[in-house]
Amino acid sequence: MVWVYDIIRSEKSGAILTIFIADATDQIAGDTPSSARLALRSRARNALWIGISFCTALGLAAAVLAAAGADDQGVHLALLATARLAFLLFWPAYVGSALASLFGPTFEPLRRQAREFGLAFAAALFVHLGLVAWLCLIGDVPPVRTFIVFGAAALCVCLLTLFSIARFQQFLGARAWSLLRFGGMNYVACAFADDFLRNKLAGDIRHALFYWPFMALAMIGPILRAAAIIQALRSSMRKPNSGLGGSNHLRRAREQSTVR
Numbered sequence: 739m740v741w742v743y744d745i746i747r748s749e750k751s752g753a754i755l756t757i758f759i760a761d762a763t764d765q766i767a768g769d770t771p772s773s774a775r776l777a778l779r780s781r782a783r784n785a786l787w788i789g790i791s792f793c794t795a796l797g798l799a800a801a802v803l804a805a806a807g808a809d810d811q812g813v814h815l816a817l818l819a820t821a822r823l824a825f826l827l828f829w830p831a832y833v834g835s836a837l838a839s840l841f842g843p844t845f846e847p848l849r850r851q852a853r854e855f856g857l858a859f860a861a862a863l864f865v866h867l868g869l870v871a872w873l874c875l876i877g878d879v880p881p882v883r884t885f886i887v888f889g890a891a892a893l894c895v896c897l898l899t900l901f902s903i904a905r906f907q908q909f910l911g912a913r914a915w916s917l918l919r920f921g922g923m924n925y926v927a928c929a930f931a932d933d934f935l936r937n938k939l940a941g942d943i944r945h946a947l948f949y950w951p952f953m954a955l956a957m958i959g960p961i962l963r964a965a966a967i968i969q970a971l972r973s974s975m976r977k978p979n980s981g982l983g984g985s986n987h988l989r990r991a992r993e994q995s996t997v998r
């Protein structure tokens with residue numbers, strides 16, 4: 739029955755992979771209750787996102803190294819390429835919820851898949867960090883500032899990945915998790931913006947194509963999130979008995995805000 743539902747759903751969305759996940763997890767789950775089956779299916783889906791993203795990043799890095807050579811210049815190019823792939827996975831995780839709050843149900847799937855995009859981003863970043871290790875091994879060690887600024891961003895990604903697991907999240911508590919998610923995601927967004935925006939306005943058209951779309955997304959992301967927060971605050975102010983200016987009002991706005 740669940741399997742049939744998934745086929746119908748996948749026909750609608752075109753997501754054929756859902757069928758395979760449903761089939762595989764149902765076979766593993768056997769007669770287990772539906773909540774266990776759902777958990778298994780969610781784990782299988784996450785593993786699929788992580789696997790596909792990791793292999794794509796690895797393939798991309800290998801292709802760049804094969805074309806440009808495995809010397810420091812080639813590794814730098816592979817770093818630029820994997821950073822862009824990672825950013826394209828990070829961005830939907832960063833703005834999915836804000837887009838759904840601002841523009842309605844069209845973006846609801848993006849909000850629902852935010853965790854999967856986040857995990858896929860972490861997997862692609864893993865390849866980026868592997869290239870950094872390679873760069874160090876061949877003697878082209880990045881500046882200390884890079885280690886501090888981007889090392890902290892990588893740490894944020896590790897913490898966000900770890901505490902996105904329900905068991906660890908319970909241990910952390912809802913408030914600390916909200917803070918970590920807000921601070922961590924915004925710090926990573928700033929790290930990307932810092933790299934894409936720094937001294938990047940010079941150069942020819944090829945250079946522009948390589949930077950400008952990423953610069954635009956890096957700027958639009960925080961704007962969307964800020965707009966969603968403002969919208970939630972305004973709608974909470976419009977509600978009667980909202981206690982304007984009081985802490986209740988801020989609390990309600992926070993509760994209403996679905997920005998993650």
Ligand code: HEM
Nearest residue numbers: 814817818821870880884885888889891892929930933934
């Ligand atoms: C979440 C963590 C990270 C993010 C968001 C990130 C982001 C980026 C971005 C956007 C680029 C492309 C820069 C450009 O196009 O000019 C890049 C390249 C690079 N990253 Fe990362 N990075 C992260 C982690 C790290 C770490 C931990 C290191 C090393 C300590 C590192 C070292 C480098 C290097 C050496 C390059 C190549 C720069 C060049 O050739 O101009 N990254 N990174």
